[in-house]
Amino acid sequence: MSTTPTAAPAPQSSGGGDDAKSKYARQIEDAFESAGKLAGSALPPTDFYQQFLNRTLSAIDAPAGAVWLRTPQGFLQLACQENFEKMGLDARRGGRQCHNEVLRQVFQSAPPRPVLLEPNGRMAPGPGEPGPVPPANLTDHFALFAPIVTPDKQPLGILEVFQDATHDPRMYPTFLNYTFQMAGYASQYHNFSNARVAAGVEKTYAQVETFARDIHGSLNPTEVAYHVANEGRKLIECDRLCVGIRHDRSRVTVEAVSGADVVEKASTHVRRLRLLMEAVLQWGEALIFKGEKDPGLPPAVARALDDYLHESQPKLLVVQPCRDEREKDTAKPARAVLVLEAFNPPEQTETLMQRLEIVNKHAAPALYNAAEMRRVPLKFLWWPIAKVQEGVGGKRRFIAGGIALLVAILIGVMAAPASVPPFGAQLRMEAKGQMQPVELSKIYPPREGTVRDIRVKPGQQIDPGFEVVSLESKDLREEQERALGELREANAEIETSTQALQAPNLRDEDKNQLINKKKVAEARRDKSLEDLKNLDELFNGSKANTRGQFRALAPKFDTKLAREAGRTRWTVLNDDRREGLLGRTMRPNEELLRVGHLEGPWHVELKIPQRNVGQVLKAFADPNMHGIENDPIKGPRKYLDVDVLLRTESDTSYRGRLYRDDIAAEAVPNKNEHDENEPVVTAYVKLNVKGIPESQWVPRDLFITGLEVSTRIRCGKHAIGYTLFHGVWEWFYEKVVFFF
Template sequence: MSTEESVDPELIEQTKQQIRSLVREIAQIAKTDIAPQEFYDAVLNRVVTALAAVGGAIWTVNEAGQLALEYQINLRETRLAESEENQIKHGRLLRKVIDSGEGTLIGPQSGSGNEEDGANPTDYLLVMGPLKTARETAGVMEIFQRPGRNVTVQRGYLRFLLQMCELASEYLKSRKLQHFTDRQALWAQLEQFTRLVHQGLNPRETAYTIANEGRRLIECDRVSVATCQGRKTKIVAISGQDTFDKRSNTVTLLTHLAKAVVATGETVWYTGDTSNMAPQVEEAVQSYVDEVHSKAVAIVPLKEPHDENDPLARPKVVGALIIEQIEDSRPREGLPQRIEIVSNHSALALTNVQEHNDLFLMPVWRTIGKSRWLVEARQLPWTATACIALLAVLLFLFLWPANFELSADGKLRPTVRQHVFAALDGDDVSEVFVEHGQMVKKGDPLLQMENSTLERQIAEAQGNLAEAIDQRRGIKAQLEKKGGLESSEEFQLIGRERGLEKQIISTRSQLQLLQKQRERLLVTSPIDGEVITWKPREMLINRPVKTGQLLLTVVKPDGEWELELHMSEDDMGYVAEAQAEFGPELPVDYVLLMRPGVTHSGTVREVHHTAEVRGEEGNTVLVEVAIDKNDLKVRQDGAVVKAQVYCGRSSIGYAWFHDLISFVQEKWFQFF
């Protein structure tokens, strides 16, 4: 029995046009250089649409020879995931297509009968076509089609799928050819990187080679190199920058990040999520990324090669490699492999550089190795002349006698000087009676302070005193009358009177003390002299003061003057030896910076017994020097002086370089 179905010719033609359009689109996509996942997505969706199928899948063979699902549409409808046995049967079926390299049609719930050939455990017609490269089958394109069509239609499905597989195979061939080309270029870059990074033993040059050549090989935006010396980690090279400010905020944060990762010894990858990082690493990463706004950062600790004689030993970390993507957080294809190659060679290169430069007296041996030309016949006369000149200089330094003098900075001061301090707290300074340079007598008022708390206490004491006096007067009046008072009342009044007497005495004493404190709010000059505080009114008026705060300074300019020298603690040993040999009053020559052309003389009067830290000068000892004030035409308190303290005679070399000799002796004691 046969039936005839009437089909609209226009609909058939429209369907054919749609299929041809899809085929042209697939052909055009196959000629592009899009990523494999995007290609599989575009092709499979169009094939499934053209065949009006339920779904499909694309399987490829990976480098390990295993089947990998690259893309799928409605694979869940086949229910293959529900049964491991069905997955095995289906996998064998895919293997058969790959091994044979031919397309096939497999009906629902059917197979060849040979268990090794696999079977179709699904309820759909499987249309399979091989994806081939030049010499091998690289994968399978599989379509899940509804069953029930006649054989002719099914064969049409297969022919169409095989045509699409040919187009997809052209893409895979081009992709593989491009892969071979890229690999060849990569090997050329790797060869260049390896040759450059291992050709020298200069630490700075090696680090810059790693940064710049490593960035080209990895194809990232920036590569930085950090080195480790003991517990110290520092950034030594940044790609694209010959020099950089090591104190900048960016480099400081990058140093902290490298140090935190080096401490863990594990590679850190940042692409926006820090939840799986150690707290110290997370904080360092966030601080750095907030500063530079990099989208992806990889920090790879560089470790020296494993010791074959001690496989359990923990390898030493010699540095770190910091790789950054500034605009795009998506990792490029092959990025981890390239980073691994660069980090391995960088670790070996830095290890060799550090071992080479850690050799004893390496700078000396390197200099000697580069100086062989000095003894060549052509250069020998010049070399001999230079050696003779050097010997003459050394003999001069060791044998020529000179004064051994120690330099010190200081200031010119009047011998009689008094600092005026606040005797108690003041709310503010209400009046300043003197100006800079004004002459004053001992006891002259200098300034007036106000203290509201003290005034309130005085007022309270006066009120309490007046109240107690009034009460005592009333009690006396009652006692004088005596009329109508019982003996008990009289005794009680007498007791109250005596208590008030004591209260009055105590309150008067308290009031006297408070009034004395009020008198101290008026600050007076402790000596006859000159006020040398600059602009005291602007400095003090209407400002609060605390007990012990320096207010003014008064000096006696017509008295004796002295020098206050701040001698470095390192030089005090020489001073003590000279005083033991020549006496305590060592000669001193000095100049005022206001008149540096005139040299004056003085003698050491006193050396303080303790050293103090004074600003940038460090630990210094105060040395007082007696001078003749008549030698100075201009005397100004605080004038800066440069002085030299005579400490005997020595060779001129020791006089010039005693600081260097002391430094070498200190380091020798420290290390040996």
């Protein structure tokens, strides 16, 4: 694949980027400075390109690279290379031919553009004539190609860099942008060489070198602008040089005027100079005034020029937009602008214009970097850090010292005892549970039977002893029929004996037998009546019913618990179970329905994991970590506050209390969400009790039986480190310390 650079900031202006950009930011900045020096040097092309290539590769740790230049015949020829033969172009079939095709496509592309090819990646076909082989990079490295061009964008050569494929993918566009900018310095070398030959600028080499070093020595826009204005004026040999920088969409700030220590921004001269700069930047072309105004100027530029000429009367005025190569969006104004003024210019101004062009080439990247650095947010925070870093002796020492200091502070904060007021954190143990009324009862059949009728509905309120379910039992009917048969037989014997006793002339012996027989029959009758009565009381609540049928009744309330008047009714908690229960045979251990006293107190039935029970019990054992409530009946009771979070209101926390005597003394197996048996301890958290602020009470309309609740039991203040990592310490103690 191939890509071209975007208008993203260069690495050296990113300020607080990631580690990779921070690593290469300074190296790239130094490379630009070195390349600027080399571009303005008088070195022969062979020495220049060898030094230039070495500096280009070392800044980004690239393993190999090459510079290709156009011959007089129009072909590309290798000018210099570094480890080029190690890239394995000849190790794969067609590797060299595909590489040459890429060079041809990049060299002939119009307009010239940089190209990035991934390892074994293919370049998108260009608009030109296709070659015999596809343009591709058949190596295991990223290949970066940047054109070296003339001022009129004619190709001179290609800078090629091979980069390892082990970097962060986000860095490769930065590397490509860097390669493209370095190719621009190679283009400047040719431009400067031609300018030196044409205008004899070799004499100003020392000034250009000093000028480039000074303007790249700072990232403060005002400092850079003053260096450009004062040193640039000497280099150009003009009367005045002014520098303006565009910091926002259109407004320009006059940063420096050569020879002036302070720019009076409120003065008429500076305000009209600023308006002239803004007008020219919006126009986008250079303004050259040699005593006569061009009638073809845009109206805004013409008005700004007339206003400025009322304040200053130079015979030569040049307003030159200072656009850096990284400013790809030509629709936007340039980032900076230079204003040259000469009051007694020479007759031939070509030399001044050429020197202004040199200053412009060097000043554009410096002013762009400074302007971009000013745009970095929160600079006032990290700028002092950069000063400290410089004072301690470099980036590595600063990072090492900073890390050591932060670790020491962190350890101190983590290990500080909870008794120290600023430190300490509440240790909270998590547990899940369900909300339930305190008085909850399950209704079971008094004996095995078949359900014939369910006489309550979901949510219905019933009194204690209410007939909830009607059942039928064949065995009960047989028992009742047996008792009735016994009753009938006994009554018959009683009647027979009574009639026989009324016979005349009855002997005493027979009379005694009849009396005894009658007494036995009466005893059988009484026993049968008692059996029938007991069956009705046991299975029908002392209510006569069809033989073979019995009832399941609502239980009675606990007389030991106090209740408000009028609130002594049960509420049916189940859904409609008619379809599942009617006609079904139920045993005495099988639940029919569940009822609860919803108007009474509520609590949360917790399942505390065994790994958390120890911390809860420690809090109850330490008098500084739990509270004590004086109950008029039970006496002093230890309690812990509990944060309660309902599933229906996950954004509101309520408060409850866990009493020591509401924690079970036995851990029982319980399947968690991973379907694993984990022993838990059952406990009950009381809600809406006295002592808790009413603002933290759970509203009664949120009381739903079986509602899932998440809780955190407050187990007292501990050191912050222990609060956060107590689980790690317990694991370490169990697996390591206890092992020995």
